Amino acid sequence: MKITKAILFSTLSLMLAFSAQAQCKRFTKKYCLPTLTPFVYNGQLTSALMAPGESAEIMMTFTPGHDYRLLFCGQEVIGEVMFKIMDKNRKVLYERRKPEQKSYFDFNVTTTQQFIVEVYIPNKETPNEIVPTGCVTLMVGYKD
Template sequence: MRILFTIAALFFLANTNLVYSQCREFAKNDCKPLLENYIHDGNYNGIVLNVDEDVELHKAFFKGQKYRLVVCKEDFLPSIHFKLLNSDFEVLYDNKDSGYNNKYDFELEESQTIIISMKFMTENKVYDKSMNGCVVVLFGLEMK
């Protein structure tokens, strides 16, 4: 019984590392080029997300710095609706207003923590609730 449990645990860890590795490669190869002339901040924010899940990412941004936010997903997944919110949950940007664009350039008037809220756009189509795939959020800095 102990051997069976050990084998199952090793299988789970191997699959988890494989999925994480595949998502990381996707971020490097497919998403990072979308930063274009912005310098990647070095942080990888990727997750294997199910179609029926919502996710939030909290990140500090600094006054006077120009940023590019890229939200990237595997091609077979539905579009992603994302919003930038301040700490009072006021919407600073909603990609719905720009045709669900996957990148956004911005500069803040004051340093603050921003919440990036994301969910898949599934209203108009029926998707298998168990479908999942890699979603990556990258941040770039404009160098002056």
């Protein structure tokens, strides 16, 4: 019976992971993409399922000649998505620490810059044993 339970458990995990990926795409298309306007989406999407207390780092390069928007989106279930923009030496250039702050960062660069973007979901109290996870997306838009 334990084996049966383990198989069912693993199968369900796998199936739901695939399902979540598809849901993540729909969520991004419906809730994140419109917020990128008037910037042109650069076609590169970074998304992951995250839980409160988790963080991710994205190594990114930006070139002169454009204005950029880095847009962060997260599903309500996990709470607000916070982020830090750091240079390659981890000097913080911008940080979103409070929900009142914008969930995007508009900028341009005078020389090609390498950024470390840290995305994190603050810990949150849950009334039961269930740990919420949700889709977190980072989109890059640019314009002349």
